[in-house]
Amino acid sequence: MTKTFGSLRAVDGLSLTVRPGEVVGLGGPNGAGKTTFFDVVTAVTPITDGRILFAGRDITRLAAHEVCRAGIARTFQLNAAFDSLSVEENIEIAAHFGDTDRRFPGFSISRAARQRAAAALDLVGLPGRQRIARDLPVLDRKLLMIAGAVATSPRLLLLDEPVGGLSPSEVDRIADVVKRLSTSGIAILLIEHVMRFLLSLSTRVVIMHHGKAIFEGAPSAVADDQTVVETYLGKAATSRLKAFFVKQPELNAHG
């Protein structure tokens, strides 16, 4: 995939594969092109050059709602929800959006969509379904957005910085949710700057810089890569991550 904005090559010939059952972590400095990559996959912005294949199908030119119905859902860095609606209403609308046989005119949410919405809320573990979205604390707003994506029944879920701004215990809550989603059979592509979160959840990691992949490999190998250390992690974060992997050797088994 290549995506240019004028003379800027935000994504520059990046080639990336996610297989069923994988959690692929996408890291890299600000402006590396990570969100732009998500935006192109989900048809938020058109591709400049390249192809996107999903389950053997060329989805390069599909519209956003068609990408969703093909089985790819995403979340955004900033919380996106219908503020004046309840948790339940938000998720039912998301489930309705993912419905392949929804009927217009009129706006009637099918029984199947309601069931998918309830299942998504259970999977994500978001209580208080009658609460109004604008009143939710930040963690619950993040969970709401993830539940909305899950309610569309994705086979591939793109999570864009799901733990930005959360406390350590809240980060753990989201980590549990990502593990549950992965166990439920959804492949996951995950952008995150919180490296412990990214590296402990991912089966494989890709680090981007200036629109290109500068590293692809096991989470335990990221902090050993000289280019990644110099362009992204820095020395202090690298030492902390190495210590983290020494303390949690089971993570070295990944990949």
Ligand SMILES: Nc1ncnc2c1ncn2[C@@H]1O[C@H](COP(=O)(O)OP(=O)(O)OP(=O)(O)O)[C@@H](O)[C@H]1O
């Ligand atoms: N709509 C746009 N128009 C022009 N330039 C854009 C647009 N969207 C992104 N860019 C530029 O593309 C580059 C990649 O941005 P992108 O948001 O994809 O990076 P990122 O890796 O997701 O960064 P971060 O970690 O800060 O979210 C940046 O230089 C950004 O300014």
